[in-house]
Amino acid sequence: MFPLQSVLLPGEPLPLRIFEPRYVALVRDVMATDRIFGVVLIARGREVGGGDVRHDIGTAARVLDCESLGAERFAVRCEGAYRIRINKWLEDDPYPRADIEPWPDEPDDRVLPLSALNELQARIEDLLRRVATVQQVRLPRRWSIATGLPSGAEKRLYALASRVPMGQADRYAVVAASTLTARVAALNEAVDTVNAMLDFRESER
Template sequence: MTEELPLFPLQTVLFPGGLLSLKVFEARYLDLAGTCLREKRPFGVVALRKGQEVRRSGQDEPGAVVLEDVGVMAEILELDGAQPGILQLRCRGTRRFRIGRTRQRADGLWIGEVEILPDDEPIAPAEAVHETVRGLANAIASLKGKGVEPFEAPYRFDDAGWVANRWCEILPIPLAAKQRLMELPDARVRLALVDEFLRGQGVVK
């Protein structure tokens, strides 16, 4: 089954269960936010393989923007419109999707024909990566100590997919690597790769 989904291309990778703050000022995205709030519908966040999310002038040139094939739906949690012409959005990632055809409306908004991908099955982290699970708990405590709340509660340390996704969000790795990790259908494999990276960096022993 496929459906049409408005797309918000960004220089970032959203993960299911992740939080995303957006500053929206272009007309196409102001309209998108209003429609999604009014109709209680999600929009799709997709990483840019090439190009930029802000239109420079007129219609984007053909081939100037290339989107990744897999993105994540986002639902708006909070909206702040205190500044005229600017919206501050706080969003949460929900489900992954694969993009088939895309088209760009006259106002520049991308629309994708998407297929919803299966969610990670809830599965406990393997015993071999328990230090990586503990490492995430320590990282959260450290960030909280600095007044930063990076993730939405409840914290699901018993879920391999949740642990892997949260690590992927804060690791200093290239955008393309985050994209490939997000796309992996097996949560335990995703967490094992994160564990391997952390051990290689000496973060986990």
């Protein structure tokens, strides 16, 4: 397990610089087996040194490339693969470990309408245009958030979430949502939060 101070979403890239001895050992073991390790958000504490308190929902990360930088250091390029749920934390020896299981979205009697996805996508695109205006960034005339989005509701939602400039608590709410419908609601709340922050900034000018 690799506790971080940020949330990894399925499908999202994760570049890492590994230098702490316990995570050097983790990388060596992972590369010798299936190239998969778990990533969870730290609730309290720091990444380096241990003693942190961790959340129990996370993401399995798949190592795509691992480059030795010498002197027991590695540059590791990973990607979020699928959600995991921690059943039990084990002793941190020689690195954080846990008994985990994959956690796919739970069955939901409510069918997620395509219109809800499209509406959310439009809201996120409007938000990103607003952020660009605030930051004085000029977007291409035909820019669209739809470019490069994967097919399938689950992958599409995670890809949309990765584009929203939200805080880690909101990102965790997205990854911890038990159903697609709940994930849409979490993302809409995150968009509301970012818009409210922009409203506040504009009111102070």
